[in-house]
Structures are given as structure tokens and as C-alpha cells.
Amino acid sequence: MSKNKQGKKHIHILDGMSLYKRDKSPFYWGYLNVGGEIYKKSLKTRDKREAEKFLFEWKSKLLLDKSLNKLNGNLEMDVLKNPVVNNTRRKALMITSSLMGAVTVAGFAVPFLSAWNPSERAKALGASVKFDLSKLEPGAMAVVEWRRTPIFVVHQTPKALENLPKLNNRVTDPVLSEGVARSTNEKFTVLKGVCTHLSCAPKYHPEIEPKAWDEQWLGGFFCPCHGSKFDLAGRVYKGVPAPTNLEVPPHTFEGDTLIIGELT
Amino acid sequence: MKKLLLILLILSSYGFSAGENNCGSLEKCDAFSSNVHDLYSLQRGLGIYMNYCASCHTLKLLRWNRLQKDLVIPENIITEELIRTPDTKIADHMTFGMPDVSPIGAPDLTLRTRVRGDEWIYTYLRTFYEDPSQTSGSNNLVYVGTAMPNVLAGLQGNQALDTGGTLVSISEGSMTAEEFDDSMKDLVNFLAYAAEPARITREKNGVFVILFFIVFTAVMNLLYREYAKELK
Amino acid sequence: MASEKNTIMGWVDRRLPVTENLERHLTKHPVPKKVNFFYLFGALLMVVFMIQVVTGIWLMMFYTNTEEGAFASVEYIMRDVEYGWLMRYMHSTGASAFFFLMYFHMFRGLLYGSYQKPKELVWLFGCFLLFLLMAEGFLGYVLPWGQMSYWAANVILSLFGAIPFIGPDLQVWIQGDFVLSGITLSRFFALHVVVVPLLMIALVVFHIFALHEVGAGNPEGVDIEKYRDKKGMPLDGAPFHPYKTFGALPAIGIFFIVFFAIVFFAPTGGGYFIEKPNFEEANFLKTPEHIAPVWYYAPFYSILRAVTFGIPFLGITSKFLGFIIFAASIAILFVVPWLDRSNVQSIRYKGMYSKIAMILFAASFITLGYLGTKPVNELRTIIAQICTVFYFAPFILMPIYTKYEKTLEVPDRL
Structure with a gap:
């Protein structure tokens, strides 16, 4: 157990790696120092062993990201990194929703176009x-x-x-x-x-x-x-x-x- | 702070519960909400209107041919029996040959149910009573001091106010109490129709629009979820 | 680059950077990948704005802006014009929807600190939009020239008359007549259909451009700009299209379900959207028994009415003080970015006092809104006065409690 400047109780794991608990949060939080850059986030678990596991996984992911970054610079937005694409389903949904959209637009057009017909007064x-x-x-x-x-x-x-x-x-x-x-x-x-x-x-x-x-x-x-x-x-x-x-x-x-x- | 909130809540609920009195001398108007989808009721209402109201009150925003179409009345009945003024065409408004501003101060009734509400009109029509102090000889519980004479007395019979302030029947009309109430419902239904003829189509077709958008939402939700998977 | 392509779009792009701007402001614009439902109101507001513009243009084709013709022309739209009733109900319901969504949109801003540095301008443009929307709604409500149009306008215009020295002249100048008349109606029509909507469109553009410059926020108050990939895109971001565009679609669907349920089955909203006396033509000799504003002005109207006292030694009447406090209730929103001294953005990481302040503010706003639609009595006046205090307190005390309260640490990533 050690205390850092902010007075939070840190559980030391390795150099530059530790777990800590925060007020109000029931979860373990992770602290990483990767090459001088500080990362902190909630590990979303109450179990210490699991938290340790997540912390290591997180660190290796960060290291990988960093090395990729250095090598070919293709670190991308999270969403673009791991697409879960089902193309047939996507295509079917796109077609259905485009049709719905077209029906909606047509439906909106009907009253607006009919309003230009001769009114009852004109008739x-x-x-x-x-x-x-x-x-x-x-x-x-x-x-x-x-x-x-x-x-x-x-x-x-x-x-x-x-x-x-x-x-x-x-x-x-x-x-x-x-x-x-x-x-x-x-x-x-x-x-x-x-x-x-x-x-x-x-x-x-x-x-x-x-x-x-x-x-x-x-x-x-x-x-x-x-x-x-x-x-x-x-x-x-x-x-x-x-x-x-x-x-x-x-x-x-x-x-x-x-x-x-x-x-x- | 929380206590303060609680006090505020209690106080406000007390303030909220104090209801408004908008039914003349009555505590509350009789519950009634108009239905414009009962064709026969609308036709019966039109009949009462033509017999008892049309000699003083115009319906200057409603056209005869709109009425003919919506109430499914044969055209010759409109032109031969209902339009009693010469030179009135079927596309004209239902003014019954009366001037724009009534010389006796009878208001136009086209929008009346929208101004007063169904319940007010329904209660008003049924709470006339004999009052010799009035020039018309009758008074009303909902609209105290109304200038309108009790033209419906023939149907309802006469009523009087007893010492406790409740209405008692003093002579019989051509209708029983229930028949009269039903007739007044028909009349209010008809007036509600006259106030907004589009209400028939509006309420009939609204369901389809809403059903369409329920399906729309479901499809769009599937589409969104397909892409949202990547946002994990 | 699209502009290098030998296509029609490429030809256009070399002359007018359409693709580049579309990508920058729409399709590829990065937004936080995780937000909650509070972040959908902006898109819905755009939808309502479009509904209002289109139905408004169509109504304008049939409306008559004269004292003699206005009321009759509304009934003409309701009866004689094909689907005229639908246009009118969509426009009147749209007005209510506009305010409803606007209030939620702004409350989101208050909750998640969407006004904090560097988003001050986004917030300011938004506040101006609220002000313009209130003006637009008021001007529009006069146009049907019903009893409530006439008398509500009378009430609001007489407020200008309460301003010391210049008041009475100002009121006459705004009216263009010694009383509220057809002359006033005509100029209100011009303002309602041209001037205010144009200003609103301009401000919406500014609002969005400013937002795209500083980036959209998120309920965590995390700054996603901190971690970027090599292309400069934030790691916790997602391109606007398809993630946010498709996210808005189900929300639009749900909005339309509710919107059309009201349009088709309760267009007058039980007298809260279109008030009963407004089905009677304006009559300057007869005041309706109870003048109530439409629900969306009710909270502010309540504040106006709650001021039953003036400051006699300064020569300020209760009427004028009411006007000042009424104006202040909107004006105070403009300065919120400079009242909040907190080191975190989101209410989730702010302290206890901020949370209580938000609850108090919301509760008093709703209570004031309810009271505003009801006739006054002594008790209601007292409640309204208490609520007015609670409406202002969260803002006035904000510099103090946000500075000294204990806040939680904000995570690095979303």
C-alpha cells in the first residue's frame, strides 16, 4: 500500500502499474505509466484478481497501439478498428429503411401538393x-x-x-x-x-x-x-x-x- | 434542502388541487365528450338544429355541400327540404338567410363547442328553468342570466329551481328525461362536427399514420443497432 | 481527394468544395461515440424547425393578414383548403414541440456543462435562439386574431409600456397605433414569417459551425480531443455518419409517433396548445375571463405575475419590476458559462450542491409552468414567489458552490 499526492490508496502491481479505489466508485481503477504518459480508467470490476488481469490486458493493448503508431501510423478511431459487419443484413436494412424514407417523404408530399388544388371556396x-x-x-x-x-x-x-x-x-x-x-x-x-x-x-x-x-x-x-x-x-x-x-x-x-x- | 423540496411539493399539490369553476353556478359540468363518428347521431342532431336553433343561430362557416357529403344526406333533401331560402346554392354557407350580425344578439354557433367545450354546451342545454324575473321567462344554471329563451321546453318540459338550488321538473315535455339527454347529446355531437368538419377524417386516418411511424421506428432502430454494434 | 477525380462531383469540387465541407461538417465529423438520449434533441429540433418552415410557408399561402380577414382565413384553412387543417395543426403542435425539445436540449446543456469553455459561443447562440423562438411563438400566436391572441398580445405589449419614461411611446411605436390593431397584426405577420425565421436560420448555422469547431460534448464530460489517431481523429470519436445519423432515425420515428398522435387526436392539447377562447374572433370590448399563456410561456409568465411589489423609493412599480425579473429569468441563461467555476463539466462528477441546484431549478420551472396556466390566488402567488427564488438561486449561487464543492475525478477516455 502506498499513497500518492492526491491521497488515494494505490495497490502497487509493477513499476508504473497500480490499482486504486476512488470515492463513490465501487470498482477498481487502473493507473498506468507507459513511457511517461499517464493513463487512468475504471476497470469496471469489483474483483481484485480480475482487475489485475484487465490492467495487464489494457497495458499490452496500449503498448501495441503505441508500437503500431510508431511503425505505420494506422491507429484509428476505436469504431473503425474492429468492424462487426454483416453485409447482407446491412444491405437489406438499408433498402428497407430507404423505402420507408421514400414513403415518408411521399406521404408528407401528398397533403402539401393537394393543398394547391382549388379550395372549397374556389369551387x-x-x-x-x-x-x-x-x-x-x-x-x-x-x-x-x-x-x-x-x-x-x-x-x-x-x-x-x-x-x-x-x-x-x-x-x-x-x-x-x-x-x-x-x-x-x-x-x-x-x-x-x-x-x-x-x-x-x-x-x-x-x-x-x-x-x-x-x-x-x-x-x-x-x-x-x-x-x-x-x-x-x-x-x-x-x-x-x-x-x-x-x-x-x-x-x-x-x-x-x-x-x-x-x-x- | 430536501425538506424544503418536500414542503414545496406539498404546498404545490395543495395549490394544484384548487379547481377552477367554469360551469356558471354549477360546481361541475356534466361529463360528456362528443363523438363525430356516429352518422345517425349527427343526422338527428342536424334535425334538432334545423327545428329549434336555425331560426336564430347561423352556422356561417359550414357549407351545405360539406354537410351533405359528411353526413351522407341525399342532395335533393338538402336543396328541397333543408335550404329554405331562395337563391341559396348548395356550396353556400348555412346562414339561413340571416344577416351577418344577428339583430337579436344570437351568436353564430359554428365554433361554439370549441369556445365553450362539449360539457358546457351539453349541461347548458339541459339546465334551463322558469324564472319570471327574466325577460325571456327562463334562466339557466350554467349561463346565469342568458338571453336565450328556453326553446327546448316543448321537448324537455319545464323545470324550476327548488329552495335547495336543484332543478325539479314541473311539467312534462314530449320526451322522457333520457330521451331528452340523448337528443342533446346528438345536438352537441352535431355542433362539434360543425365546429371542425375535418375531425371525422382526422380521427379516422390518424391511426394509420401512427401505425406507419411505429413500423418506421422499428425498422430504423434495427438499422441503427446494426451500426451501433461497432460503438462498443 | 474527391476533387482530383474526373467526375461531375470532382468538377464541382474543384470550383466549390462541396464534398470536403460535407465530410467536414456532416459525414466524417467526429462526435463522441457514447452519448445518451439527451443528445438527440438537437437533431429533433432540426426536424421540427423544418416542419415549421414548410407548414408555415403553406399556411402563408392561404392566410390573410388583416384585422377583418385574419380569423376567417384561419377557418378557411381549416375547412376549405385541402389538408389545411393538417398544416395548421402541424404548425401549432410544432410550436409546442419546438419549445418542449428546446427546454430539454438546454437542460441537457446545464446538466452536462455544454456551455463550459470553449463552448461559450455555442451556448450563447443557443440562448439567442431561445429568445428568438419565444418572440416567434408570441408573434405567431397573434396571427389567428382570436380572443386569446388579442388579449395575450395586449398583456405583453403593455409590459413595454411599463418601462419608465419611454414605455408608453415605445408601446405605441411597436403597435403602430394607439391600440393593438390590424396595423400591429400586419407587422407581426412580416416579423413572424420573414425577419425572425431568417435570424433563426442564421443563428442555427452559427450554432452548428461553432459546435463543429469546438466539438460535441458527452455526458461524462470527457475531452475526446485528447487522444487522437494519426489522421487527427479522436480515438473515442465516431464519424457522424452513419453512427449518429442512423442513431437519430429511431428518435425521429418516436418523435413522429408522439407528434402525430397529438396532431390527429388532441390537436388543441386540452386547451394548452390552442386555447379555447382563440376560437372566438378578437373582440376589443370583451376580455376573456381568464387569460392564460400557452404552456411554453407559463413558467416565465408565472415569474412575471409573482412580482407583486415594486421598489417605491427608486420609482420602480411592481409592473416594471415584474418585467425586469421576467427578462432576467431569460437573460440569466446567457451568463451561465461565466457563473460556473467548476473544474469538471458533467453533473456526474460535480458535487452534491450542483445536483441539488439542478433538481431545484427543474422543480421550480415545472411548478412555475403549472401555476402560469392557472388563475391567481393568494396561495399560488406565494408558491410562485418561492419558486421564482428557487429558479434564480441555482444560477446566482453557482459561482460559490461550483468553486468550493468537492468534485470527482473525470476519466481519461470514454
């Missing part, structure tokens, strides 16, 4: 609108607002309906299979009042008379922005900037009531 504002057709005289046009778009509702005159097939060779897309007036109702045509060229609003010119833009005008829509011409059913003339017919919005007729927009 309410964009809901179908009703229009009473009984007050629309033949030859007259009404503009109904639907989803912030002017919708042209035209009450075709018999004369106009007669004239439409005559224009078949002057329009780009003459097919009238969708109905002469391009609607489910022979008398009324429903069109989006948006020029298919650059989104101006075409003007309604039902008169059958020579116009500045067309000598043989049989009535239709003329876009003042870039001179696109459409007939009364919204079919686009050949040789104008607009590429396609005026669009027909979804609509249904219920007796005298026109419903513009999808039915709920």
Missing part, C-alpha cells in the same frame, strides 16, 4: 351558373359570367342556322357533327368569349352585310385585336391568326334554363 365561386333563356330574343346575345370568363349565349335565328352550312368551305373545321349550333340545343349556342388567338374578347356582329373585314359577312364574331373571324357557331375562318374554334364551355339545358358549368 363554390366556380360552381355552375344558371341563365334564364326565355327572355333572350332570337338574334340577341347575352354575356354570362362564369369562372371570371365571359360566356356568350346566342339565340340563333332560323336564317343564321341556314347560313351556317354555307360557310363550311370558309372555316378551318367545318364538322357540324356536334350539332349545327355546336350545342346540344339547336336554337342556342354557348361559347367562351375568349379569342383562341391571344385571349381578347371577340365582338358579336350578327348582321348579314358587307364589312370592312369581310365582303360576304354572314354574321359571326370579329376580334378587333388581330382580326380573327368566327362564324355564329364560333367556328374559326381560314386565314386568320386564331388557330381553333371558340371553346364551348360545359353546359346543359333544363327547359328554359341554361346551366353553365359542370353539374355537381
